[in-house]
Amino acid sequence: MSTTDKALELLRLFTLNQPEIGLSDICRLAGRDKATTFRHLSALESSGLLEQMADTRRYRIGPFVLRLAQLRERSVPRRETVRPVLAHLAEVTGETAHVSLLQGGELVTLAHHEPKVHANRVVIHERALPLHATASGNAVLAFVDAAQRKAAGGDMRAFTDHTTATDEALDRSLCEARRTGFGVSNQGFELGVIGIAAPLFDDSGCVAGSVAVASVSARITPELVALIKAELQQAAQTISESWGGTIPATLTAAWGVAGTDGKDLR
Amino acid sequence: MSTTDKALELLRLFTLNQPEIGLSDICRLAGRDKATTFRHLSALESSGLLEQMADTRRYRIGPFVLRLAQLRERSVPRRETVRPVLAHLAEVTGETAHVSLLQGGELVTLAHHEPKVHANRVVIHERALPLHATASGNAVLAFVDAAQRKAAGGDMRAFTDHTTATDEALDRSLCEARRTGFGVSNQGFELGVIGIAAPLFDDSGCVAGSVAVASVSARITPELVALIKAELQQAAQTISESWGGTIPATLTAAWGVAGTDGKDLR
């Protein structure tokens, strides 16, 4: 591991709970020598990545990161960060993958990718997705606050016989989504289509959208569901990170324990 | 210079005009060896400060900066970053210093600092400052867009005989502010008080407020004005940087040529 790596690792020690840390604490947390750590900190400080408070001598994240973040936000469109992830998702699952963004209470599709392997595949519409009837919508609703959840309950049109068109049915579905960490829609939006979705988070710390795989129901097997869920986890992780967000601990926990329990889907 | 410094310097090469750079270009821009630069870039990439685009192999600012920036914004209140700067400003000039924020067309005082040396000093009011009549207001107005400038022209109350209370007078004053890089109010808000102010910029790239020194007019000398201007330059630089902004080139140029021309103030 290079010295630069070691120095940059120190940045990870700063968190919302502990945004300012002194030299000795940093040494303890990093398990490193004091002289070395001091040099690392000095380097980070001289670059503006860290700054030292004059009075307490503690260190905290410096102003330079703001400039870098601004540059990142202006130069890297979200659609582009998502594209390679969707391509991978579609390829390994053999199904259609898409990412949607929660904008003003609506779920709009940001990008999608269709697999090459199958002749019959799910085609993504460009209009807004109904929150109550889709896997993506459920994945998002399961993690928004009560106000937004309630707002979504206003218009619950039944697209098929399977649509969760009542408040009770939707609540059950969301509860399940929170338990497993995935939103699922078994032909609730379109007959013959099963969707599985994971929520996405951005730098605001809130749900920003979802990544989903829409499969042809005839092809679904427990193994495929397990594969899709595993890949969705990975994809949600990657995309959220590239948006400056983090997957909440409750969600990773849900993913951890849920395992491969897609037997009841068939 | 440490290796970490050298690696982190590379981050400065990325700009809005050139947000993505390839290895060879980075070498040229930094004037460094290719192998070395590659190692530096790899280190920055593995930490998430940079990322490499899979297709073009070029590098750009990575997602990790978003997390750091979020942390910075949440944990470092603007008032606190300003306090030590104001203390220094008040001490070396012997006059009252304050920072104001442009919020919704109003100029509100964020923090102020009074010197110990003088018995008679300027006391800062807590209510919003009039944009047309104060040095702070002029410093800000000189760098906002036409729409905001026009909006400020709506209410131009005359606080003293010296207030720039007409559109023409204000325009002249703003023109002068753009030329010298400082907003000045000679007893325009309060009799016996001369204010000198410099604009502040944040990560949005726009004027975010101003830093100002309010002096008792009886004490003003050309030397004091020169000192105040020099210190204000420094302060504006420091504060803007800590807010993720940069002083525009036009402003540094104005500061550069204007020099010490406070003779007409007395």
Next chain:
DNA sequence: TTTTATCGGTTTATTATATGAACCATCGGT
């Protein structure tokens, strides 16, 4: 087709830099 130039990346002997035990100065509490 061959040639040439450029790209991103890798190897390796040499050299400069990072490392950490011991040390210093300072502070707050007993």
Next chain:
DNA sequence: ACCGATGGTTCATATAATAAACCGATAAAA
């Protein structure tokens, strides 16, 4: 005065950074 923290510094030693040369791929030029 002492004790145990703190942040910071020194210097012989060990380790990691360096840069010339090299590799393979790609693309335009001859």
